[in-house]
Amino acid sequence: MRYVLICPDDFLHHLLGGTTLAGDPPLYLVADAGVRTRIARSGGQALSGNLDEPAIYRRAFRTGREAVLVAAPAERLTKILAALRAVAPQAPVLVLRDEEEPAGLPAGATSLSLSAFGERVIQPELERAALRARVERVRQHFAPAERVLIMMQDDPDPDAIASALGLRTLLGRNRGSAPIATFGTITRPENRTMCRILDIEVEEIHARALDEYDRVAMVDVQPGFFQERFEQVDLVIDHHPEDRTVRALLKDIRPAYGATSTILTEYLRAAEVKISQRLATALLYGIKSDTLHLERGGTRADMDAFASLYPLANHSWLRRIERPEMPQEALDALAHGLAHRQLIRGVLFSHLGSLPYVDLVPQFADLCLQVDGVEWSVVSGIVNAEVHISVRNVGYVKSAGDVVRAAFGDLGAAGGHRAMAKAVIRLAEWRAELGQVSAEVVSQGIMERFLRALDGNGPGGGTDRD
């Protein structure tokens, strides 16, 4: 449908120039024949005549329902609208106005203030230009570095992981020249699944390794969060409130934002960096999980970033991350584990035997904690010649991390938090210690060691901090 643009002079033509509206070049109605000629010369369509009289509108309208945009001085508006309405009473009308509400606005007409251009068009573009300059500074600062470290918090969450991947993409680097790292480890199964499905490698590093990097960036975390000391932090991008003044050469901290992934999405868009399906999926998941699907702490900026990422993301990957599917063989392992479960003094033990993948162990440990009367769940399984043990508790008992360290620390990696912990023991270690690695021996060994540690008599001289 053709739009009809009414303006005594060439203001609208200047403003809208060669734009087509709704797929068709608009028709300009102007007062001056000279203006009409100029518009026509530049390829536009225009009629000229007295805008206060119906005649020009009879020539302009075909159906009488064409949408109309009017830009005229306030004192002329009434006459123009009256003449227009006489010919096309049903045409939708938008009046472009200066500050004040125009007098005599016909019923059903809509008005838009000129200042809206400033707010809706100019201001976002100015912000984008400022952001682009900021991104350029970041890129220049990191360009000479041979190796860049992108740090996340201990036990990084999807927002941190996605932001780290976003920053690495922004800097045009790969996992060799800019590893994504944490001093801790990723414990939540969904977060591990995210890394597996999106092929994101998170390096678990030690503070000693900091010397190996020329530049350090932090995403979704601030230097004050760490116990480890950083000699210099080059960049901090975060959305947590600044607890104490962040010391970094460059920083962008926006507590109003629901997710750091939103800031990185803005950076990537401002710099016109191509956002791959993998990165879009990560960032979208980062925003979703930090804002509870935009329901908590989400702002306009988060929604904009979300909307721009949505069509780029792979939604079947996202489903697999959010609702991990279980292969048939996993059901058999779970059935076996359920049938052979043992509940001893509020501790539910279940050994799942050989498993196709590790995530089943923590998933099942979560599930077992929901059983009536259970204060602890201890679930184990064997994957790639390692015994994986996940421990959960209801939270008001001893620290799971302490008990797991006391129970299994002498055999392999063991530790965790108050309510969740894990141990990973190589079967070779187990065999050296206990002689056998049959399912019965392993599950019996786990039970004995765990209960002894829970009583405060771990093999490693178990500490009992509670």
Ligand SMILES: [Mn+2]
């Ligand atoms: Mn976050």
